Amino acid sequence: MRIDNTFKERSIATPTIRRLPIYLAVLRRFRAGGQKVVSTTALSVAVGVSDPVVKKDFNMLGAPGITGVGYAIDPLVDGIEAFLGWDNPRRAVLVGVGSLGSALLGRDDIRNRNLNIVAAFDADPRLFDTMVQGVAVYDADMMVEIARRLCVSVGVLTVPDSAAQAAANQLAAAGVTKIWSFSTMSLDVPSGVTVKREVLSSGLAELLAGTGNRA
Amino acid sequence: MRIDNTFKERSIATPTIRRLPIYLAVLRRFRAGGQKVVSTTALSVAVGVSDPVVKKDFNMLGAPGITGVGYAIDPLVDGIEAFLGWDNPRRAVLVGVGSLGSALLGRDDIRNRNLNIVAAFDADPRLFDTMVQGVAVYDADMMVEIARRLCVSVGVLTVPDSAAQAAANQLAAAGVTKIWSFSTMSLDVPSGVTVKREVLSSGLAELLAGTGNRA
DNA sequence: TAGATTGTTAATCGATTAACAATC
DNA sequence: TAGATTGTTAATCGATTAACAATC
Numbered sequence: 001m002r003i004d005n006t007f008k009e010r011s012i013a014t015p016t017i018r019r020l021p022i023y024l025a026v027l028r029r030f031r032a033g034g035q036k037v038v039s040t041t042a043l044s045v046a047v048g049v050s051d052p053v054v055k056k057d058f059n060m061l062g063a064p065g066i067t068g069v070g071y072a073i074d075p076l077v078d079g080i081e082a083f084l085g086w087d088n089p090r091r092a093v094l095v096g097v098g099s100l101g102s103a104l105l106g107r108d109d110i111r112n113r114n115l116n117i118v119a120a121f122d123a124d125p126r127l128f129d130t131m132v133q134g135v136a137v138y139d140a141d142m143m144v145e146i147a148r149r150l151c152v153s154v155g156v157l158t159v160p161d162s163a164a165q166a167a168a169n170q171l172a173a174a175g176v177t178k179i180w181s182f183s184t185m186s187l188d189v190p191s192g193v194t195v196k197r198e199v200l201s202s203g204l205a206e207l208l209a210g211t212g213n214r215a
Numbered sequence: 216m217r218i219d220n221t222f223k224e225r226s227i228a229t230p231t232i233r234r235l236p237i238y239l240a241v242l243r244r245f246r247a248g249g250q251k252v253v254s255t256t257a258l259s260v261a262v263g264v265s266d267p268v269v270k271k272d273f274n275m276l277g278a279p280g281i282t283g284v285g286y287a288i289d290p291l292v293d294g295i296e297a298f299l300g301w302d303n304p305r306r307a308v309l310v311g312v313g314s315l316g317s318a319l320l321g322r323d324d325i326r327n328r329n330l331n332i333v334a335a336f337d338a339d340p341r342l343f344d345t346m347v348q349g350v351a352v353y354d355a356d357m358m359v360e361i362a363r364r365l366c367v368s369v370g371v372l373t374v375p376d377s378a379a380q381a382a383a384n385q386l387a388a389a390g391v392t393k394i395w396s397f398s399t400m401s402l403d404v405p406s407g408v409t410v411k412r413e414v415l416s417s418g419l420a421e422l423l424a425g426t427g428n429r430a
Numbered sequence: 431t432a433g434a435t436t437g438t439t440a441a442t443c444g445a446t447t448a449a450c451a452a453t454c
Numbered sequence: 455t456a457g458a459t460t461g462t463t464a465a466t467c468g469a470t471t472a473a474c475a476a477t478c
Contacts, residue, residue, distance in 0.1 A: 015470090067476070196419075205329075
């Protein structure tokens with residue numbers, strides 16, 4: 001079987017992008033089990049989406065499948081990682097070393113594999129110059145200076161809502177162009193800066209209220 | 216102005232449900248600032264969605280607006296809370312007291328306001344019978360017995376992927392019908408049990424790869 | 431060859447947007 | 455009354471599903 005290891009460039013829809021990390025996790029498990037090739041049907045079952053969705057996603061990605069056989073797992077994993085930029089994680093800082101911030105720093109996928117978190121900031125003086133999960137924590141007042149010097153392009157925002165806008169301002173001033181925010185606040189940022197808001201309680205609301213399941 | 220404090224029952228779409236907690240957070244801030252009434256336009260700006268979306272959402276919810284004036288904030292907050300069941304949080308357990316699990320236990324919104332987490336479980340004996348963030352931690356082997364006795368209907372799953380399916384089985388055996396899972400695994404559960412999977416790295420993927428922003 | 435699976439097209443479904451009449 | 459805003463309808467947009475021809 002001939003494998004064309006070329007991923008063609010296409011524009012990718014948001015729902016597809018959100019599924020890619022899930023495909024990646026499942027493909028890695030399959031690979032760890034010694035599997036070399038996977039069909040969209042098998043993957044769709046393992047991931048919990050429909051088969052045509054997987055086909056469309058891979059097609060949009062330009063992934064090279066082998067008709068009648070399936071997709072070779074290795075180039076698929078490499079291709080998805082490359083598309084997401086996870087083969088070369090971006091330099092990032094985390095702001096707000098509370099329990100959620102510490103938890104994110106402690107997750108190897110987020111801290112090392114998908115991002116390269118090189119420093120953290122907090123307003124609490126007791127944390128200054130300590131290490132949390134192996135990351136140095138600095139005074140939030142130093143954020144612009146330090147983050148700029150470290151050439152950081154991504155900011156993870158895990159501060160209380162009341163501090164979110166000020167922290168976003170500092171991140172933008174430090175040259176950060178992508179902010180991953182765990183605050184419910186809608187943040188006002190300069191053009192050129194994008195914000196992805198992660199509202200944990202939206203998932204909970206969906207679970208509890210979803211599909212006609214009124215409590 | 217007459218306020219009809221009745222929320223009519225309708226079926227609500229998932230994107231609407233996911234926005235409700237965000238509306239709630241913003242409305243509470245407005246109320247804390249002394250505001251009594253809000254227009255869909257003002258709310259749409261604060262939340263970061265379009266104005267017709269807010270109108271549609273409130274309409275689906277059956278929220279009572281006052282033409283030419285806006286929506287009274289108090290009944291709106293109460294109505295959304297009641298719809299989500301957050302006025303009377305469900306009894307829940309958390310499985311997997313790692314850093315993410317502890318962080319969720321430490322968030323007052325999740326632990327007390329939106330859910331009522333009455334116990335936690337872990338496989339690590341050093342944690343047995345300790346308190347984490349004020350919640351008692353028990354041996355995961357006792358889960359079925361304890362969760363059943365506590366009449367729990369929701370499970371928060373923050374264990375490693377390798378332990379996720381086994382934990383889901385135990386939760387189902389304990390009578391839990393709704394599982395909020397932070398594992399990438401697609402979980403196999405009995406019919407009658409629903410799972411909401413929360414994949415943190417999907418949000419990150421969307422931030423980094425989204426809107427043509429290839430790294 | 432026969433069976434399996436990709437890759438693509440057309441049809442369906444659902445959510446968002448735009449526009450505006452009704453009304454406080 | 456005049457201005458503002460709700461509530462709803464029609465139009466648009468986008469994603470999913472279904473079906474199937476191409477092909478290894």
